Amino acid sequence: MNARRYPATVDVVIVGSGPTGSAYARILSERAPGTTIAMFEVGPTVSDPPGAHVKNIADPAERARAQVASEGPGERGEKVASPGAAKAGVRGARPGTFLLEEGYAFDGEDGMPVAAMSSNVGGMAAHWTGACPRPNDSERIGFLDDLDELLDEADRLLGVTTDAFDSAPFGAIVRERLSAAVDAGRVDRTKVQRMPLAVHRREDGRLVWSGSDIVLGEVTRSNPAFSLFDESLAVRVLVEGGRAAGVVVRDLRSGAEHVVRARYVVVAADALRTPQLLWASGVRPEALGRYLNDQAQVVYASRLRDMPPLAEDAPTAGLAEYSGVSWVPFTDDMPFHGQIMQLDASPIPLAEDDPVVPGSIVGLGLFCAKDLRAEDRVAFDDDHVDGYGMPAPRIHYRLTDRDQEVVERARREITRLAEVIGDPVGDQPFTLPLGSSLHYQGSTRMGLVDDGTSVCDVDSEVWGVPDLFVAGNGVIPTATACNPTVTSVALAVRGARKIASVLARDRSAAVSASA
Structure with missing residues (x-):
C-alpha cells in the first residue's frame, strides 16, 4: 500500500491514517469500488501491516523503536516517554506520543500541560488501549436517529469484542x-x-490489538485504487470556487511540494491538527477549534x-x-x-x-465529562509554528x-x-x-445548523465549503466521559456513506450514458 509517486488527481484525498480516516477508506472501498483514494500521513510507517498496533510487535526492542519513531518531528519535539512521569510532577508523554513544545497553558488558565499527539501510520490507534464503550445518556448525540446503527458499524470496522x-x-x-x-x-x-475492546484472541491464545490496519481491512489493502503515502505533510487544502478541490502535500523525505486535486477532501488528522490544517488553508468558521474538551x-x-x-x-x-x-x-x-x-x-x-x-x-x-464552553479552544496565529512549520496549536482551557x-x-x-x-x-x-486522557474532542464539532456553534453538518461536511469533510474525535459535539473512538468512527461512517453514495450514483449514471 505504501506508494511514493504522488498522483495528480484522485476522487478522494484523506489526510490522516488513524481509525477515522481509515474508516473513510474502508467504506469507500466497500461501497464505491473503483473510487481512487490517496491517504496522506505525516509520520512514518512503524508496523507491518501498516497501521497495526505496536503491542502486536513481539520483539520489545522493535516495539520501542516503533514508539520512538511515532514521537513527532524530531529534536524540537519533547520526547519524554515515561508513563509515570506525570505523577512525579514532570511533563511526560506516553510512549509513542509527543507533547506540545509551548502554548499548552496560559496565565490564569488550567491549560492542557500533557496534551499529546502521535505521528505515524495508524495515528494514536497504534498505541491506544482499545477501549470502545458506547456513549450513554447526555453523551449521546441526540439529533442522530441512526446513531446505534452507526455504532454497530463502527464495532465491525474496529473488531470490537x-x-x-x-x-x-x-x-x-x-x-x-x-x-x-x-x-x-x-x-x-x-x-x-x-x-468492549478492539482486540481479539487468536486460537493460540495470543492477543491481537486492533489498529488502523483492522479498520482498513483486506478490502482496502487489496484495492488497487487506494494508495497510502507516509511522511507526507498536508500543508493546505485547496479551495476553489468555494469548494474543496484537493491538497498541497509536502514530501518530508525530499521537501518537494505537490498539488493533488480531488473531488472530495477528508481531513482526519486529530482534534488539534485537523483545525490546524483548516486554519492554515483559510477555512476558519467561527467554531473552529472551540468547544475543546478533555476528560x-x-x-x-x-x-x-x-x-x-x-x-x-x-x-x-x-x-x-x-x-x-x-x-x-x-x-x-x-x-x-x-x-x-x-x-x-x-x-x-x-x-x-x-x-x-x-x-x-x-x-x-x-x-x-467536561462543561462545554466556546472559550475552551485551540487557537492559531502567524507568529508561532510547530516542528513541521505549521501554525502551532495554542490551547486556552x-x-x-x-x-x-x-x-x-x-x-x-x-x-x-x-x-x-x-x-x-x-x-x-x-x-x-489535564490532557492525560488523550481524548480531546469538540474542535471541529458537528451540528444541525450553521449557527456559529459547529464546524460541520451531520455528515461531517464543513459548513460553507462543500466537498470538505472532517473526521476524528473533534467532530463529537457532546460532552463525553467514555473513550470516544467508537463514536468518532461511527460519525466517519456516516460521512463516508454520503461520499460513497454520490460517487456510486455518478459512476452508474456514466455507465448508463455510455451504454
Missing part, C-alpha cells in the same frame, strides 16, 4: 463487587459489564482481598496491563466513566515477601467550578469503589494532569 479477557483470573469477582456498589437504579446498558482523569488502585492463590494451570498466559477490563458506564447521575483494569503487578512497590498474584491488583480510572466539583466527586467515588473491591493501594487517589 467483549470476551478477549474472559480467562483473566478474578474478573467476574471484580464485576460482582462493583455491581453491588453501583448497579442499583441503573438500566441494563449502564450496569457494570465487560469493557479529567482520577486514578487509584486496590488489592483484591480474600483471593485464593492461582492454580498452577491457571490460564494466565497473555495477562497484560489491561487484563480483565471492566466498565462502569457514564450516567447523568454519575457523570464519569469507569475503566477498571486488572494488573499483573502493583503500581506501588510492595514488600518483597508479599508477592502479587496476577490479576489481584486492580487499577481504577474515572474519566469526567479552564475547568469550571462545576468541573472541579465533578473531579472531587470522582475522587470520593473512586475511593469508595477501591474499598468495595478490596484494600486500596496507596494513601489517596491521584488526579492526572
